[in-house]
Amino acid sequence: MEHGGPSRTALVTAWARAVHQVADQPRILTDPLVARLVGSEAGAPGIDRPRRLFFAARARFAEDRVAHAVADGVRQAVFLGAGLDTFGCRNPYPDLRVFEVDHPATQEWKRERLALAGIDCPATATFVPLDFETGTLAAALAAAGFQRSEPAVFVWLGVVFYLTPAAARATLDYIAGQARPAEVVFDYLQPADNDEERAHLRQRADRLAAEGEPLRSFFAPDEIAAQLRALGFAEIDDYPAADLVAGYLDGQPGFEDEPSRALRASRVLRARR
Known part of the structure; x- marks a missing residue:
């Protein structure tokens, strides 16, 4: 990311969600604020329907899991890399x-945009600035009033594949140390299993690296599941991107007849301990 504001991928994700509000039916995610947040830039890039649906579906899935957690008595939600x-x-x-955890520059830009758009966040929202080069997740959350001794749900979208495997594992270790029940929702990329997919992922990785956001990790589903079980997560649900989207379309057409190669490596997982 650039120190003057959010990353390109954070902006693209927000643009996609804004366009989804008006361009896609049925609407998977209802977000009346995102277009106001990104302002006139909402229609800037051309974002294909498959990606719009996926970005909407992974956010909807995460919010649904937060709703389940609240129903179970959880009173803390942490959005890691909130963008x-x-x-x-x-x-x-x-x-x-x-608790929204993100780089200080991203949060400063976001808060300025919220103010310009006249969007008031409730007192329940806490911005947690964290530069991993100078601080730690544990210290930043503790300073913000987060309670390690109370249950929590963690949402971690659009982040894992930009981390090294060791950095991703360190965050999962932290989440596993939370008081039960602790739940995490995140998306990741699985390795390609044929030459065509490998070539596509190389092109994607090269493009992102040129934008300053290189891909650093891929996980096979059985590999990440084994890591989570070793950390004490007993409940694990793992969905390919297309299946997650289809689950929210209730039998209506999605992108079955459209190119969706860009999403074949994408998966969304939730784990609970």
Whole structure:
């Protein structure tokens, strides 16, 4: 990411969610704030329907899991690498504290945009600035009032594949140390299993590296599941991107007849301990 604001991928994700509000039916995710947050830039890039649906579906899935956690009595939600996500400002649960963890530059830009758009976040939203080069997740959350001795749900979208395997494991270790029940929702990339897919992933990796956001990790589903079980996560659900999207379309057409190669490596997982 650039130190003057959010990363390109954070902006693209927000643009996709904004366009999804008006361009896609049925709508998977309802987000009345995102277009106001990104302003006139909402229509800037051309974002294909498969990616719009996936970005909407993974966010909807995460928010659905937060709803389940709240119903079970959880009162803390942590959005890791929150980017331009708006859940903290849309939070419908008055007893749920939402901690948004991200780079200070991203949060400064986001808060300026929220103010310009006249979007007021409730007192339940807490911005947690963290530069991993100078601080730690544990210290940043503790300083923000997060309670390690209380249950929590963690949302970690669009981040894991930009981390080294060791860095991803360190964050999972932290989450596993949370008081039960602790749940995490994240997306990741699985390795290609044929030459065509490997070539496509190389092109994608090269493009992102040129934008300053290189891909650093891939996980096979059985590999990541084994890591999670070793950390004590007993409940694991893992979905390919296309299946996750289809589950929210209720039998209506998705992108079955459209090119979706860009999503074949993408998976969304939730684990609970």
